[in-house]
Amino acid sequence: MLTMAGRMAQLGTESAFEVLARAKALEAEGRSIINLGIGQPDFATPAHIVEAGRKALADGHHGYTPANGILPLREAVAADLHSRHNVTVSPDQVLAVPGGKVTMFFAMMMFGEPGAEIIYPNPGFPIYESVIRFSGATPIAMPLYEEAGFSFNAEEVLAKITPRTRLIILNSPANPTGGAVPRRELDRLARGLEDHPHVAILSDEIYGEMVYDGAEHVSLLTYPALRERVILLDGWSKTYAMTGWRLGYGVWPESLFAAAERLAINCHSCVNAATQYAGIAALTGPKEPSRKMVAAFAERRRYIVDALNSLPGVRCATPGGAFYAFPNIGGTGFDSRTLQGRLLDETGVATISGTSFGALGEGYLRFSYAASLAALEEAVERIRGWLGRQDNARAKRA
Numbered sequence: 110m111l112t113m114a115g116r117m118a119q120l121g122t123e124s125a126f127e128v129l130a131r132a133k134a135l136e137a138e139g140r141s142i143i144n145l146g147i148g149q150p151d152f153a154t155p156a157h158i159v160e161a162g163r164k165a166l167a168d169g170h171h172g173y174t175p176a177n178g179i180l181p182l183r184e185a186v187a188a189d190l191h192s193r194h195n196v197t198v199s200p201d202q203v204l205a206v207p208g209g210k211v212t213m214f215f216a217m218m219m220f221g222e223p224g225a226e227i228i229y230p231n232p233g234f235p236i237y238e239s240v241i242r243f244s245g246a247t248p249i250a251m252p253l254y255e256e257a258g259f260s261f262n263a264e265e266v267l268a269k270i271t272p273r274t275r276l277i278i279l280n281s282p283a284n285p286t287g288g289a290v291p292r293r294e295l296d297r298l299a300r301g302l303e304d305h306p307h308v309a310i311l312s313d314e315i316y317g318e319m320v321y322d323g324a325e326h327v328s329l330l331t332y333p334a335l336r337e338r339v340i341l342l343d344g345w346s347k348t349y350a351m352t353g354w355r356l357g358y359g360v361w362p363e364s365l366f367a368a369a370e371r372l373a374i375n376c377h378s379c380v381n382a383a384t385q386y387a388g389i390a391a392l393t394g395p396k397e398p399s400r401k402m403v404a405a406f407a408e409r410r411r412y413i414v415d416a417l418n419s420l421p422g423v424r425c426a427t428p429g430g431a432f433y434a435f436p437n438i439g440g441t442g443f444d445s446r447t448l449q450g451r452l453l454d455e456t457g458v459a460t461i462s463g464t465s466f467g468a469l470g471e472g473y474l475r476f477s478y479a480a481s482l483a484a485l486e487e488a489v490e491r492i493r494g495w496l497g498r499q500d501n502a503r504a505k506r507a
């Protein structure tokens with residue numbers, strides 16, 4: 110009989126991968142599936158980036174690199190942050206890691222332990238709550254409000270801070286809601302956090318370059334009073350359609366960098382060398398492919414928000430960023446999990462139950478609109494037909 114460590118029972122998961130498996134199984138049975146469940150761009154990595162990775166392999170970049178990443182990559186990150194946010198970051202604070210997730214795992218393992226509290230967005234990326242629990246810390250939910258465009262309320266968040274709070278996790282633009290926190294709300298939170306110098310801040314800005322009209326992405330790095338405590342999480346997965354390359358980075362305060370690098374050395378040694386060269390090409394090369402992709406998302410967003418709002422029992426706030434819509438489905442009479450399952454089984458449309466992103470996601474479904482307009486239209490019409498049939502059946506029973 111094998112005995113695993115008790116903490117393994119605390120580890121959650123990302124049910125997008127389970128929905129993907131079920132969708133694939135249905136597809137294998139010959140069903141027509143429209144997958145709006147998975148959170149990755151439906152675009153190929155731009156050709157010049159692929160070419161840089163290929164060339165790096167051909168040029169013999171086959172060995173280990175420094176654990177923190179090759180210097181030109183870290184310099185490119187620092188230059189990119191300067192051009193996007195007008196902030197100065199030393200390449201020595203940049204830790205290249207295999208994907209965005211690694212920075213969040215490291216931050217939570219660094220600060221989480223029994224007795225510690227970590228504040229995290231709910232509904233939010235499911236890995237936050239999962240790894241907080243895994244670390245032994247107590248997860249403290251930061252509620253996000255539909256009526257506020259899925260922003261938090263700064264006063265409410267600040268009131269949750271106790272002497273045990275070690276870390277607060279922010280994510281804007283957000284998964285799963287698409288919410289982008291308005292500058293004034295972030296200003297209020299930042300000002301309040303100045304009074305709590307024992308709290309570190311993990312700012313997950315992986316969707317930072319996907320914001321749409323009116324919305325704004327404000328980086329936590331732009332608050333000088335907090336710079337000594339902000340860990341920035343960013344990466345290439347979304348902006349450059351590079352989810353499978355596994356490349357991300359953290360910008361760590363000087364006081365935490367050595368500990369983060371030590372976690373990297375214990376865990377993965379370094380990022381795949383060729384991928385790092387591809388990452389340089391992404392940051393220093395033409396940005397047109399990324400811009401085109403974001404323009405396509407903007408068009409799809411316009412369509413899907415209107416279309417979802419036209420469905421009976423569904424109400425959809427306009428998301429400020431990322432590529433997710435998070436409609437309120439309370440009026441359909443179904444709970445989120447049931448609706449997710451029945452839509453997949455009975456219409457072939459894969460979505461993700463809001464409860465996969467935390468208890469406060471009940472009453473919502475996540476739609477990824479990283480899919481063609483034609484696929485989105487077909488999905489909405491299938492759902493409209495299905496909802497209509499449920500209404501008819503209900504009317505007959507009444």
Ligand code: PLP
Nearest residue numbers: 148208209210234284315344346
């Ligand atoms: N942070 C958020 C909010 C995400 O939605 C994701 C991916 O879905 C990640 C981080 C992780 O990205 P990566 O695939 O680069 O690990």
